[in-house]
Amino acid sequence: MDIHQNVGSRLKALRKRYDLSQRKLADKAGLTHGTVSHIERDKISPSIGTLRQILDAIPMTLSDFFSDQGERDTDFFYAEDDLLDVGSGGVSLLQIGKNLNGLPLQILLERYPPGSETASTPYRCRSGEEGGIVIEGEIELTIDDRTRVLKANEGYLFPSHLPHKMRNVGEVDCVIVSACTPPA
Amino acid sequence: MDIHQNVGSRLKALRKRYDLSQRKLADKAGLTHGTVSHIERDKISPSIGTLRQILDAIPMTLSDFFSDQGERDTDFFYAEDDLLDVGSGGVSLLQIGKNLNGLPLQILLERYPPGSETASTPYRCRSGEEGGIVIEGEIELTIDDRTRVLKANEGYLFPSHLPHKMRNVGEVDCVIVSACTPPA
DNA sequence: TGTGAGTGTATAATATATTATACAGTCCAC
DNA sequence: GTGGACTGTATAATATATTATACACTCACA
Known part of the structure; x- marks a missing residue:
């Protein structure tokens, strides 16, 4: 249960990017904020169903979630x-x-x-x-x-x-x- | 159709495609064949860690596993x-x-x-x-x-x-x- | 007929995820 | 300051996943 590299940090970054608290996200997903906290700190490896619930609330696909998404540019314009x-x-x-x-x-x-x-x-x-x-x-x-x-x-x-x-x-x-x- | 797509049938098709038995796949993944059976019949929603173990044994990424590769247009050109x-x-x-x-x-x-x-x-x-x-x-x-x-x-x-x-x-x-x- | 080595399934026992709480900290209004 | 509405964390209780079995079935071969 320590091998889930970055589900936690990934989820946390994702949640922050959409300006959601653990509670808001958990509500949308139909879960408890404790679960979100556990996942973000890699205390547990969530079930597929649970992660799907969370991502549906954002929304984001499982595929996109697992495709490596590093930091993105904040510079939107390109000469x-x-x-x-x-x-x-x-x-x-x-x-x-x-x-x-x-x-x-x-x-x-x-x-x-x-x-x-x-x-x-x-x-x-x-x-x-x-x-x-x-x-x-x-x-x-x-x-x-x-x-x-x-x-x-x-x-x-x-x-x-x-x-x-x-x-x-x-x-x-x-x-x-x-x-x-x-x-x- | 993809909202509630079952992990089970997807995994089963994937396993069959690589000509693996539940036991062979479970061995490679370090799990029991019962677990694979449960997952394929959608009796359980596996944890991310477990699914990752399984896909690593195939091998396949989580992202690819969840990416829809259904039938699509065969018409590639557009006037x-x-x-x-x-x-x-x-x-x-x-x-x-x-x-x-x-x-x-x-x-x-x-x-x-x-x-x-x-x-x-x-x-x-x-x-x-x-x-x-x-x-x-x-x-x-x-x-x-x-x-x-x-x-x-x-x-x-x-x-x-x-x-x-x-x-x-x-x-x-x-x-x-x-x-x-x-x-x- | 068997026997052995395969398949996949079903079920209790156990490990883990999820919930329901309580707790501590921050920020803002008054 | 004090209260209230937020944060996020921590910990038992409960629900669920995973294991360890036993079981039934198929197929090849003697």
Whole structure:
């Protein structure tokens, strides 16, 4: 009963972030504040049902609760210089936020020069979704053996675990805004 | 359907998929096979520690265990006509995918005419993140009492539970690509 | 037929989680 | 100061999870 690493501190941080007292949270969840106190101090390992009750009251999913969520930025705005380039080769991938660890959302401003492409590796992500919208130019997108060319104002959306590949078959840069969750 | 999804059937399917008997799994996890049996038939709600032991033996993370991996759309590509307008007033919000129910990711192509704005209501979302990138024009964005004007290629990212408001204070349309998770 | 090695289930005994309390500290109004 | 409404913690009593069994069933093989 000492092996539950961080359920307690996680719950406490979560509760604080939503500005709830142990009693308020316990009321919403239909539990007693003592239980919340026990859990937060890692005195007990709550049952799934109990934790689900608590998270439903916040609300938050069990999956999100257990996905590592570190401290988050308090800086909400990002100038162009604040975007972090995580691309390689000729491809530019500008990411919103430098410290995404644990954040459930990654947004990228992508620019593909003519002829450039992303690796065709299956790139086995965790469960999650990935999608985007083409802003300028054209891109050939292959998802799980299905290929299509997308133009400006067209989009895509697929589960991240599928192998996928981007290739700019046009003659001008292709600009895409993409989002995926959770970040790999 | 996921509110009361049973841990039991999920664990049983998982165990079967890895071709393990209740005893083999229990041994690996350092538990008794009776416990596994109880859990699979939903006779008990296991403690987090116990479930973690079991999943470690498979292995699988708690987050992945609770993440819904149900059937989803097999249509990955979206032409401009396939985007669903969920906006109101003068604001156009084109959503990728018509049937997002249960999907953890919503991507929007937003267009704000000069002078238009989104409701200033706190708009208390579920937990999650929301962010975006300005493509054209300028937008005045207010997040939790902080206000800033963003131009093209600038972005924003914040936890969805904070009150926020958009207003186009420029003289041309403002185009934004945004993403949020989970969809409200 | 058996016998042995598998399966999963059912049930008391025991360990643990959850409740119902009491307690101590903080903050604010008066 | 004093009272009241909050915090969060600590500890017995109770409810529940987990264990240690026993049991019934299937399948392969002699």
